Amino acid sequence: MTQDVKEIFGSPGGSLAAKVRTLAPSMTRSMQRVAEAVANDPAGCAALTVTGLAELTGTSEATVVRTARLLGYPGYRDLRLALAGLAAQQQSGRAPSITTDIAVDDPIADVVAKLAYEEQQTLADTAAGLDTVQLGSAVAALAAARRTDVYGIGASGLVAQDLTQKLLRIGLIAHAHSDPHLAVTNAVQLRSGDVAIAITHSGSTGDVIEPLRAAFEHGATTVAITGRPDSPVTQYADLVLTTSTSRETELRPAAMSSRTSQLLVVDCLFVGVAQRTYETAAPALAASYEALAHRHRSTSR
């Protein structure tokens, strides 16, 4: 029937625009038109019936309902309710957003401000869109894992390494793989109770999907960290953690915001695992800190 109220209203403002952006790539053209209309003018759309919105966007009722479903609501009725809530929020809490893209002739100070702002947005969007249930399951799996393999290529490879470094510091066994062949070779060694994590923004990076598939088929718990929750990589993922997708501009490649988003997810995983294994994690962290101390010259001052 009607969706639970908390789910409709519990979401922090702006999460809808984020959701639209995240899901836009997996939408068909006409659905994108609807989603765009909704994101641009929540208040206006809230005043329209399915038929009205369908006419406005030049589509059909069916498409509007499909879009509503994709955005996570049981139907248009609930989307409309959420829209009304959103509109009210926007009304009360005027967002002072910086909207312009970075231009070629922006002074360096503007570049700093805009980049910082956009990355902040990315963080907020990611946090809002993260499925805490899946995250919790992933944390539990990691904490209990015999060993963990992490796959990532390119920019995502660095995120994979970051996660690995962190897990190692709290005494877990983790490896990052960026060589596809070695990754597959290692993946077939995994078994039930082990964890494999694939990090790919597009969700379509074959070199990352293959090892995850191998791990999946050998019974490991598989996790995908991707910006496309409907992409091929999720076929072989027991758990999917969605990163946010912000529009990319010529001077700000998608890699930049996807990295920020991925790192937040990775940090959440790390802290979650550290909480769960606090007894062993705390001393391990302290020990690694100690071990590094002598690598630093005594600072001046």
Next chain:
Amino acid sequence: MTQDVKEIFGSPGGSLAAKVRTLAPSMTRSMQRVAEAVANDPAGCAALTVTGLAELTGTSEATVVRTARLLGYPGYRDLRLALAGLAAQQQSGRAPSITTDIAVDDPIADVVAKLAYEEQQTLADTAAGLDTVQLGSAVAALAAARRTDVYGIGASGLVAQDLTQKLLRIGLIAHAHSDPHLAVTNAVQLRSGDVAIAITHSGSTGDVIEPLRAAFEHGATTVAITGRPDSPVTQYADLVLTTSTSRETELRPAAMSSRTSQLLVVDCLFVGVAQRTYETAAPALAASYEALAHRHRSTSR
């Protein structure tokens, strides 16, 4: 007789409660029941259909609609939308401030919120504290450099690689070094017009300082990205870019925020350089994008 809290605080929600009280005398018994339910729990009522609300209040649909009319709406549908907006406002009115550190027993949802919030803070701090003059000089040096070497160890090593990957994508020659010996070996090859960048949060990592020193002594333009502007590394740095240092807690090592901070600086450098070398950077970016396209399976959609 205690006055209704909503009215005391003059919140927007108060207007509805006030309206209910004003109009109550002119309402019939069953309409009052409906109005009361609506005033007491807007969010809950927004989730109900006419029939639902009628049952809840032990009345009929007709009565609910009549009440909605009396409250000034064309029908129940519109009252419901207004209710949704009201609920959202009340929701957002609550102070969202997250002040406490992450605790061992925080639920996973709190961990996500707190981490996102802290990283946002870090970004804001970094952007505010960044010296745009030094940044501009660094950008100019990079854009004009024959080659660029970047030094970083551990978590900072990943940042170094990130910068390198980006610079390579726009056609610049850049190398990241995490092996101290190789780094020094390469550093002595640098000469005037080349750029060397050291990334270290503490500013005291000997393995990173040594190569920077070598580069400095051979006449290269040296840049330090560090959280400690008074640390040893700055001795050999022509330019110093300061990252923000936020307090670290047991479950949130300093590495986490310093990484966020460093990445923002690195992104600023990259975008700055891309702006300066736009003529060559834009086609290079497009080319690398094209080259990667075939590595991705055609997505499902």
Next chain:
DNA sequence: CACCGAACCGAAAATATCTTTCATTCGTGA
């Protein structure tokens, strides 16, 4: 105390809105 009228109320019909189905169209890759 019985009767009357008016307002109140809810069941059910009428309407509007939303959802689903299905045939058609469109785009894509072989």
Next chain:
DNA sequence: TCACGAATGAAAGATATTTTCGGTTCGGTG
């Protein structure tokens, strides 16, 4: 170019809302 599958909208079907209308209650009145 053809064939296939995905995407789309028209229309049927289901649900929710509004309206209608007759029964009921209540207060007053003869």
